[in-house]
Amino acid sequence: MVYFVYPHLLWALALIPLFILLFIWADHKRVQALRAFGANVKKYRRRRESVTFCVALFLIILALARPSWSSKKQLLIEESRDVIFLLDVSQSMLATDLHPNRLERAKTAILDCVEGLTSDRIALVLFAGSTEIRCPLTKDYDYFRMALRQTSTESVPLGGTYIPSAIDKIIQRLMEPDKAGLIDLILITDGEDMTSQEEEIKIAKQFDQAGGRLIIIGIGNRLKGKRIRVDKNHFMKHKNVEVWTRLHSELLHKMAKATSDGIYYEVADNHFDLREIYQQIMQHVQRSNQKKQFRDHYEERFHFFLIIAILLLIGFQRRTMK
Numbered sequence: 001m002v003y004f005v006y007p008h009l010l011w012a013l014a015l016i017p018l019f020i021l022l023f024i025w026a027d028h029k030r031v032q033a034l035r036a037f038g039a040n041v042k043k044y045r046r047r048r049e050s051v052t053f054c055v056a057l058f059l060i061i062l063a064l065a066r067p068s069w070s071s072k073k074q075l076l077i078e079e080s081r082d083v084i085f086l087l088d089v090s091q092s093m094l095a096t097d098l099h100p101n102r103l104e105r106a107k108t109a110i111l112d113c114v115e116g117l118t119s120d121r122i123a124l125v126l127f128a129g130s131t132e133i134r135c136p137l138t139k140d141y142d143y144f145r146m147a148l149r150q151t152s153t154e155s156v157p158l159g160g161t162y163i164p165s166a167i168d169k170i171i172q173r174l175m176e177p178d179k180a181g182l183i184d185l186i187l188i189t190d191g192e193d194m195t196s197q198e199e200e201i202k203i204a205k206q207f208d209q210a211g212g213r214l215i216i217i218g219i220g221n222r223l224k225g226k227r228i229r230v231d232k233n234h235f236m237k238h239k240n241v242e243v244w245t246r247l248h249s250e251l252l253h254k255m256a257k258a259t260s261d262g263i264y265y266e267v268a269d270n271h272f273d274l275r276e277i278y279q280q281i282m283q284h285v286q287r288s289n290q291k292k293q294f295r296d297h298y299e300e301r302f303h304f305f306l307i308i309a310i311l312l313l314i315g316f317q318r319r320t321m322k
Contacts, residue, residue: 004066004067006065012064023050052315056309056312059312063305063309085124086189087151088188090159095225095226111148113274114144116275116279127165129161131169163200164199171206177211180212182211183210189216190220191218191252204255217277222246
C-alpha cells in the first residue's frame with residue numbers, strides 16, 4: 001500500500017495533460033513554419049523531448065507528495081504520569097526570605113521542573129483562602145507556562161491559607177481512577193494554614209487512598225520568619241503591628257507522614273532545584289502504566305522519483321542545446 005504525506009499535491013498531476021496539449025500545439029506550429037520555408041520536417045526529436053519533460057514533471061510531483069510504502073508495525077509504549085502542582089498564593093508567600101520572594105521563587109522552580117518532563121500530563125492549582133484550577137491536566141506545556149507566569153497573590157479571590165479545601169478539589173476534579181498510583185501532587189507552601197492539623201492529616205489520607213502520592217515542598221524561614229513587603233518602604237501590618245511569617249514545617253511533615261509514600265522536603269530559605277528533587281524521587285517509583293500501542297510505520301521513497309526526474313531533465317537540457 002502506497003501512502004502519501006502530502007496527497008493534496010497530487011492534484012498538480014492535472015497540469016501534465018495541459019503541457020501535452022501545449023507541446024502538440026507548439027509542434028504543429030513548428031511543422032507549419034518549416035513547411036512554409038520548404039525545409040525538411042523531422043518531428044520525432046521534439047516529440048521525444050516533450051515526452052521526457054512530461055515524465056520528469058510527473059516524477060517531480062510524485063516526489064513532492066512524499067510517497068511511502070513498506071509498512072511495518074511499530075511498537076509504541078506510552079509512559080506518563082499526572083503531575084499536579086499545588087501552589088500557595090497567599091499573602092505570606094510574598095515574604096522575602098527567598099529572592100525576590102517565596103512565590104516568585106516557587107514559580108521559577110516549577111518552570112524548571114516542567115523542563116524535565118516530557119510525556120507527563122501536568123496541572124496547576126492555586127490556593128489561598130479558596131482554590132482555583134488555573135490549568136487542568138494537559139500536555140500543552142506552553143499553556144501551563146503561560147498560566148504559571150500570570151500567577152500572583154491576586155489570582156485567588158479569598159485570602160488566607162486553606163490546604164484541605166484545595167486537596168479535596170483536586171480529588172474531586174482532577175484525579176481519575178485508572179490513574180491510581182500514577183498521580184503526583186507537588187504542594188509548595190509555607191504551611192501557614194487557617195485550619196486545625198486534624199483536617200490536613202485527614203485530607204492527606206484521603207488523597208493517599210485515592211491513589212495519589214503527596215510531595216510537599218516547605219518554603220520559608222522556619223525559625224525567625226520574615227516580614228511581608230507590600231511596597232518598597234513598607235511591610236504588611238495587622239492592628240498596627242508588622243506581620244512576620246515563618247515556615248510551619250511540623251504540620252507539613254505530619255501530612256506527608258500520614259500517607260503511605262508521602263515525601264516532605266524542607267527548602268526553608270535556601271536555594272533549591274525542584275527539577276532535580278523530582279528526578280531523584282522518580283528514580284525509585286513506577287514511571288507509568290506503559291500502555292502498549294502499535295502503529296503503521298512507512299518508509300519514504302520520494303528520493304527515487306526525484307533522482308530519475310533530475311536525470312531526465314539533464315538529458316532534456318542537453319538535447320535542447322544541440
